[in-house]
Amino acid sequence: xxxxxxxxxxxxxxxxxACGNNQNNSANSSAPSASxxxxxxxxxxxxxNTSASESDSGTITYQSETGPIELPAHPQRVIALAGxxxxxxxLDVPLVGVDSWTKSDPNFQEQLKDIPEVSEDNLxxxxxxxxxxxxxxxxxxxxxxxxxxxPVVAYTYNKVDYLNQILEIGKAVNQxxxxxxxxxxxxxxxxxxxxxxxxxxxxxxxxxxxxxDSKQLYIFGDAWGRxxxxxxxxxxxxxxxxxxxxxxxxxxxxxxxxVLPDYIGDYLIFSKDFSGDNSFQSTDxxxxxxxxxxxxxxxxxxxxxxxxxxxxxxxxxxxxxKSFLGS
Numbered sequence: 542x543x544x545x546x547x548x549x550x551x552x553x554x555x556x557x558x559a560c561g562n563n564q565n566n567s568a569n570s571s572a573p574s575a576s577x578x579x580x581x582x583x584x585x586x587x588x589x590n591t592s593a594s595e596s597d598s599g600t601i602t603y604q605s606e607t608g609p610i611e612l613p614a615h616p617q618r619v620i621a622l623a624g625x626x627x628x629x630x631x632l633d634v635p636l637v638g639v640d641s642w643t644k645s646d647p648n649f650q651e652q653l654k655d656i657p658e659v660s661e662d663n664l665x666x667x668x669x670x671x672x673x674x675x676x677x678x679x680x681x682x683x684x685x686x687x688x689x690x691x692p693v694v695a696y697t698y699n700k701v702d703y704l705n706q707i708l709e710i711g712k713a714v715n716q717x718x719x720x721x722x723x724x725x726x727x728x729x730x731x732x733x734x735x736x737x738x739x740x741x742x743x744x745x746x747x748x749x750x751x752x753x754d755s756k757q758l759y760i761f762g763d764a765w766g767r768x769x770x771x772x773x774x775x776x777x778x779x780x781x782x783x784x785x786x787x788x789x790x791x792x793x794x795x796x797x798x799x800v801l802p803d804y805i806g807d808y809l810i811f812s813k814d815f816s817g818d819n820s821f822q823s824t825d826x827x828x829x830x831x832x833x834x835x836x837x838x839x840x841x842x843x844x845x846x847x848x849x850x851x852x853x854x855x856x857x858x859x860x861x862x863k864s865f866l867g868s
Contacts, residue, residue: 603713605694606679612692614715616674622661623678625696626653627850628707631723632716637670647845648856661687676713699792703770703849704728723851728775731858735776738865747781747806748772749832752843754814755821759795760804762788766849767812768857776861781806802830808837808865812846839864 601614620638621629627643629636630652638659643649659666661681672691677684679695687693694713701709704724711720739746750761750769763773763780765788772778783804787794796804798821809832813819821827832838841860847853 601715603694605713606697606700607695610692610694612694612713612715613673616714618671618673619714620659620667620670620672620675620677620691622659622676622681623696623698624848625676625710625850627848627852628710628720629676629714631707631851632711632714632719634714634716637672638667642847645844646848646853647842648852664690674714676710699764702774703764703854706849707851727851727854727858731771731775732777734858734862734866735778738776738778738861741866742808745779746808747779748808748810749781749784749804749806750810750812751805752812754817754819755798756818757795758798758801758821759793760784760788761794762792765792766853767846768810768861770849771854771857771861772810779806798824798826802826805830805832807835808832809839810861810864811838811840812843813840814843815840 599614600611602609603612617635618637619629619634621636621643622640624640624643626636626639627646627649630649636653636656638657639649639653640660641658644653644656644658657666657670659670661677661683664683664686667675667687668690675687675691675693677687677693677695679697681687681695684693684695696706696709704727707724708717708720711717750765750767750772751758752761752767753759761767761769762785763769773780781804784794784806787796787804794804809830827833839860845853845856846860
């Protein structure tokens, strides 16, 4: 899935054009059921055998959204656009170029310090980097031109849920089993953490995820990055009814400061730009919100909280565990 994105304006622009009325960080569906996992496991085994056979020739056939694509069995020079780099880093796939928003993510600073920044508009730079695979979004500019440079896998944001997006990328780079193993481990860790949190704060407590500043505030549904997939899907923590209602259509909702208290649950996760205008936090309206008065607000650097890839999910899970449980 994509990661969701940069400040809100980028995310909205990117995802609305890509997904229409789909809702993600990650998709219209929730985390896979036990039966779907079993089927997925069987398919993974079958696909692994196929990949092993095809990789003898140096290529695999990947079933993309638009049909089968021949891809390198062991890609060594991958360009990742549209926020997909975190999954490739998690699968130890060599990168030679990433988009600017991924490059600025604090979670990736060390891994990407020597990796050039590139965009879908700069075809000359893409050519210069000599990629053997490009992974991007289905609404990226110059898709046809990029396909003349290297094989391109393009994903529609939220077409599949966040875990299946990880699995799809694993298939594309011939690392399906590694992706499946990570998913199984993540689900177990997230569920246990969720159970521990509910045991501590109570099953009925609600959590709101917010981003923005004094000019504009946003709340998010259960599939829009910023740990929403973990909180509401993997952990099963509750969303305030008002938030659920207003984010049902688009996956997020823009609101004014005056009505903010109506949308804040027992706990608030604030994905915050610490260098921005956060003066609203000094107002009586904000200070009198019960979650604020009870010190139930957990603030995190927004740039580190946008995406829902493997590395970002690990970071978000660790943040939530420490925030709620203190460990």
